[in-house]
Amino acid sequence: MRMTTDMRITIMSMIMLDDFLVRAGLAGLGLSIATGPLGAFVVWRRMAYFGDATAHAAVLGVALALATDLPILAGTLVVAGAMAMTVASLAARGWAMDTTLGVLSHSALAFGMVAISFFPAVRTDLSAYLFGDILAVGRADLALIWAGALAVAALLAWRWQRLLTATLNEDLAHASGIAPDRERLVLVIALAIVVAVALKVVGALLIAAMLIIPAAAARALARTPETMAVMASIIGALASLAGLLLSLWRDTPTGPSIVVARRGCSFCR
Amino acid sequence: MSLIAAEHICVRFGGIEVLHDITLSVAKGEIVTILGPNGSGKSTLLRALLGIVPVQGGRILRQAGLRLGYVPQRLQIDRTMPITVRRFLSLPVRIGEAEARAVLARVGAEGLGPRQMTDLSGGQLQRVLLARALLADPDLLVLDEPTQGLDQPGEAAFYRLIEEVRQATGMAVLMVSHDLHVVMAASDRVICLNGHICCEGTPRVVSTAPEYRALFGPGTKGALALYRHDHDHAHDDGHAHHHHEHDHA
Numbered sequence: 379m380r381m382t383t384d385m386r387i388t389i390m391s392m393i394m395l396d397d398f399l400v401r402a403g404l405a406g407l408g409l410s411i412a413t414g415p416l417g418a419f420v421v422w423r424r425m426a427y428f429g430d431a432t433a434h435a436a437v438l439g440v441a442l443a444l445a446t447d448l449p450i451l452a453g454t455l456v457v458a459g460a461m462a463m464t465v466a467s468l469a470a471r472g473w474a475m476d477t478t479l480g481v482l483s484h485s486a487l488a489f490g491m492v493a494i495s496f497f498p499a500v501r502t503d504l505s506a507y508l509f510g511d512i513l514a515v516g517r518a519d520l521a522l523i524w525a526g527a528l529a530v531a532a533l534l535a536w537r538w539q540r541l542l543t544a545t546l547n548e549d550l551a552h553a554s555g556i557a558p559d560r561e562r563l564v565l566v567i568a569l570a571i572v573v574a575v576a577l578k579v580v581g582a583l584l585i586a587a588m589l590i591i592p593a594a595a596a597r598a599l600a601r602t603p604e605t606m607a608v609m610a611s612i613i614g615a616l617a618s619l620a621g622l623l624l625s626l627w628r629d630t631p632t633g634p635s636i637v638v639a640r641r642g643c644s645f646c647r
Numbered sequence: 648m649s650l651i652a653a654e655h656i657c658v659r660f661g662g663i664e665v666l667h668d669i670t671l672s673v674a675k676g677e678i679v680t681i682l683g684p685n686g687s688g689k690s691t692l693l694r695a696l697l698g699i700v701p702v703q704g705g706r707i708l709r710q711a712g713l714r715l716g717y718v719p720q721r722l723q724i725d726r727t728m729p730i731t732v733r734r735f736l737s738l739p740v741r742i743g744e745a746e747a748r749a750v751l752a753r754v755g756a757e758g759l760g761p762r763q764m765t766d767l768s769g770g771q772l773q774r775v776l777l778a779r780a781l782l783a784d785p786d787l788l789v790l791d792e793p794t795q796g797l798d799q800p801g802e803a804a805f806y807r808l809i810e811e812v813r814q815a816t817g818m819a820v821l822m823v824s825h826d827l828h829v830v831m832a833a834s835d836r837v838i839c840l841n842g843h844i845c846c847e848g849t850p851r852v853v854s855t856a857p858e859y860r861a862l863f864g865p866g867t868k869g870a871l872a873l874y875r876h877d878h879d880h881a882h883d884d885g886h887a888h889h890h891h892e893h894d895h896a
Contacts, residue, residue, distance in 0.1 A: 422728045543739040546724060552699045553717030553789070554739050600729045601763070 399622065402512045405523050405579050406618025406636060409588065412527035412572050414611025415534045417593035418603065419565055422545050426590055427476070428465055431483035433573050433585035435461030437490030440507050440577075444497045451522060451574050459570035461486060466566050470559065487582070510581035510633030512622070519578050526575035530568045537564050542603055580633040591640040592617065614640065649674050650713055650787045650819055651696060656705035658688070658695050665691050667843045669705070673787060678813060678820040678833060682853070683840035684862065689823040690720060692840065693791050696821070713787060716780030716818075720791040722772065724764050732767070732775050733760040742782060754778045754808060769796040773805055781812065788812075790822035802826075806833045 420429050436454040443453025465482060469475055494500055494507070506514070515523070534541065544551040544561040551558050576585045592614035593606065600606035621636030630638075652672035658665045666688045673679050683689045694700040696707060697717060724730065736747050751757055756774040759767070767775060773793055780788055790809070794802040810833060813820055837853040839845040845858040853859050 422725055424725070539737075539739045539741070545728070546730075546735075546738065547719060547722055549694065549697070549699055549719050550717060550722070551739075553697050553715055554783075556739060594727075597727055597729065601731055602734045603728060603730055606729055 398513050401515045401520050405515045407615050408524040408527045410611050410614035412530035413588050413614050415607035416568050417589035417610050418607045420589045421593040427479040429586040429589050431479050432458050432462045432569050433582045434483045434487040436573050436577050437582045438486050441490050441493030455574040458573040462566040462570050508581045508583050510579050512579045512632045523575045526571050530571050584637050587637045650710050652708045654705050656702045659703050673819050673821050676817050677835045679836045680834040681823045681838045687841040714783050714785045716783050716785030716788040718776045718780050718790040718793050730764050732762050750778045770801045787819045792823050
């Protein structure tokens with residue numbers, strides 16, 4: 379059978395990533411490579427609120443980027459990273475984390491939104507930063523998302539044994555010559571990168587959900603930490619595609635739809 | 648030649664001195680027990696020796712290339728983490744199937760490999776933790792109240808196992824306990840701790856030392872007092888006769 383011109387154009391446009399849906403699908407897929415294993419650590423270490431605080435700080439990062447003409451990614455990376463470091467060092471000094479995280483997380487969000495309101499051009503666009511705008515992911519965004527996700531996955535794979543040991547028990551890690559503080563820093567850096575690249579896809583309010591929901595769903599299916607991390611990535615990827623389709627089919631907001639699909643996955647396991 | 652030594656170390660937590668001027672050492676092949684009441688700084692001393700807790704004064708010397716095995720007081724694994732015994736043994740150094748089977752057999756935990764860590768009983772968990780510590784082929788095994796949560800037969804069996812492994816490998820053992828009757832059976836040397844070192848020596852010497860008696864109950868009879876005290880928490884009063892038997896043992 380000979381290809382019709384239509385088919386040929388479709389295939390060509392997929393290869394060239396012309397279609398915004400193809401780009402959106404690939405963005406969700408790429409992100410899932412990182413959110414699977416990182417999400418598993420967030421669950422194991424009970425860092426859910428920590429993830430939230432870091433993600434909320436990204437909104438402040440957007441404002442910083444707008445004010446200084448930096449790329450949005452650089453601004454979010456810096457501020458999310460600073461927030462994650464602050465929270466991690468407070469936790470190491472034994473602060474009451476529940477309250478501290480609540481204060482930091484919500485003030486970062488509030489300050490960020492107030493700061494963004496000083497840029498009238500962006501003001502109308504605010505929901506894109508809060509809930510993401512995956513359908514607007516361009517080729518350059520896609521490259522950054524994949525680069526960030528692969529970097530995080532490689533970082534976690536490199537430190538895997540040490541991260542797991544330190545997560546199980548810090549004293550046990552110490553006795554084996556592993557510095558738990560350094561491994562915590564690895565996770566903090568990974569989290570800041572994921573937040574920065576995921577902002578475009580699901581937005582600041584839903585990044586923590588991207589991390590936690592697939593990992594929680596994968597828990598029941600896994601007998602080892604490795605299978606849980608891989609299952610979380612697969613569940614995350616499938617749910618991103620399902621969320622896209624849901625959003626296409628019912629014209630629902632895409633970022634929240636992906637989270638809904640991820641939650642749905644954990645029901646039908 | 649000592650494997651590990653502390654020279655005049657002090658540890659403070661937020662202005663409170665938890666350990667004061669501690670000097671001790673562990674030689675090759677000996678079993679040393681640190682004994683003391685709750686809050687006497689036993690665990691802190693172990694953690695300082697391992698380098699987990701920073702010391703404010705003095706210094707800690709380790710033999711070059713010292714291999715350490717560590718069995719923590721308890722290992723609380725979050726139920727959100729799925730991990731089998733086999734996988735746990737491969738942290739942080741991956742080991743082969745044969746080696747895993749051999750070390751589990753050595754501690755009497757055959758066949759536990761595929762089990763989830765969170766499904767183990769207290770005694771099984773202690774054996775698995777010991778197995779993991781032995782994988783490093785340690786010169787010095789450090790145990791922090793390793794039999795907490797075990798019943799008495801379990802406890803006795805665990806210390807027999809430690810003794811067997813010591814015989815087989817010649818490793819030194821440093822452990823923390825608050826049970827003198829265990830110490831009597833299993834130690835070469837006892838260090839009696841209450842923020843500072845009160846007394847030290849063979850179990851028999853320590854149990855008759857006035858400092859020891861002052862620490863574990865003035866006006867009572869040392870070992871018996873401690874033993875009764877511990878036992879009364881676990882059982883009701885119907886076991887008085889049982890105490891008596893142990894007293895003569």
